[in-house]
Amino acid sequence: MEPGIGAGARRPRRGRGALYAAVAALVVALTVLLWTAIGPGGAVPPGTPETDADAAGAPAAAQRPSGRDALVDNPLYRTGRLSPLPCPAPALDVEDPDSVERFLDTLADCLDYAWQTQFAEADLPYRPPSRVFWREPGSSPCRDYPSEAGAFYCRTSTSIYIGTEDVVRKWKGEPNGVVYASLLAHEYAHHVQGESGLLEYYHRRRGDEADRGAQNAWTRRAELQANCLAGAFLGSIRVSYGLTSADTDLMLDDAEATADRPDGPESDRTHGSARNSRTWLRHGFEEQTPGACNTWVADTDLVS
Template identity: 45%
Template sequence: MRGRGSPEFWSERTGFFQRLGPAVSFTLGTGLAAVGFTGFLSISALVPGADAAWSQPDPSEGGGAAERPLVDSAGGDPLTHNTLYRSGEMGKVSCTAPGLDAHDPESMEVFVHAIADCLDLAWSGYFAEAGMAFSSPNRVYWYADGHSPCGPFPREGTAAFYCRANQGLYLGVRDIVAASAGNGHPEVYTFLLSHEYGHHVQGQARILAEFHSARVGADGETADELTRRSELQADCLAGVFLGASGESLGLGGAERANILDDVARRSDHGAERTHGRERNARLWTEHGMDRRDPASCNTWNADEDLVG
């Protein structure tokens, strides 16, 4: 499938195009990490460069200086007083997505490109209205083994991740279906991509940079709490997009239930405490969908029991 407005790479092995932004080539550098989609396993604390559903920012991230300060006049902490929170609701987003056969890789690639186009439209427009600079992420949809600046892919349990080093959304076109137990509901994959994109939004607003700075030197329990706040915020930001675009994408009550069931399935259930308990993952996703306002996604000011 040919992407619009970006360089393309033709894979003789797969017979499909990969859509890449101007800052990335498919030769891709090497690194040390990828992020597991199943269970949304975050390893960003261990490896520079990956956030998964989750990535680690660097000083060059963010697409240039913003037209407005990224920290508002109410305070100096970009986590809690970010201009992103003072820009109001996301307006109604109208876009369409093709039908999806989750077991047909070409159909899946067409579908996720359409959703990514819609995400670009929604968030670039929102940042523009807020007077903040924004650049869309690069897209790399893989069919075979490869390397990103954040490390090799795929790895066991890895189906999708966000790499801050090249602002890349990475997604295994076949792997995400396997990691989702063959789920045939398109809205599940819409949420997956929207969550990954939520980390890009955090990066553009400099929230990711502050988050990782705060984690430096933090003990394990504190680091995990910070990670949960970041991941639950990405759930909520995904919800903001879904709330704004849901009518045009045909997301009714049944689709909403499927999304929330999938969110719950990927929340913390074992000893790993990095993405929040089921009730909190559902809560923040629903909050974003209902409010459609990034201000409602300020997990950094939330009580501990809401981010546990």
């Protein structure tokens, strides 16, 4: 268990390779039947609870929490493990932007279903984010793109923005799709934060801080929570996606590489140390539940 994050963390069990292989074979075999039932584009299958308060014949979902409770006692934290559909790794050719876009779209469909189901469990309203996979320069309500990060989430438009060529260049042509899956899941996690009600309070409290260091302390908790939520999703699909131990190691190494530089100025300390970036991603990956990702009550040294 990672000290101070939360009880119940489990270390991966060893000697289960044959069992995981059998389970993976079964879920992949079922995938064709499930996606046939769902249809193209990630449509919600019959019988899935609606979370839209305006849905005909459906009870209105509870209001999103507000204030400090939205951060530290969010209903989403009590929903248990994510229950996604099987999500086999899509084909990916990083030299083909169309292939990169198809890869991201397929993973985003999996994310939509997983988080919509989770919000229904919490009795919270939820709408999936829009997707903008750019190849040409453009503008969002939050910022212009391309952006240095290659990807960002804009709450104003409730949209995820990713450059299909920019991220490949940023990751130096890395052919393993797990780094792009992790990036997408992280940006998607910011949408989850917004839909759960916590971003409004977070932005207000961060804005109240006059000191840049204090502002960054709030930002790090938000970014490390997004790491953890991304890990929860990736852990929940690791069997059907076919994640190997090498894939997991690459994902965790990448979390370290994209963290704050230890020698960087205070103004740049917005995403957490390499150790904490890795720790929270791994914690979410092992626990597979939003309840493992409450960075807002974590000890300061775990969100530095």
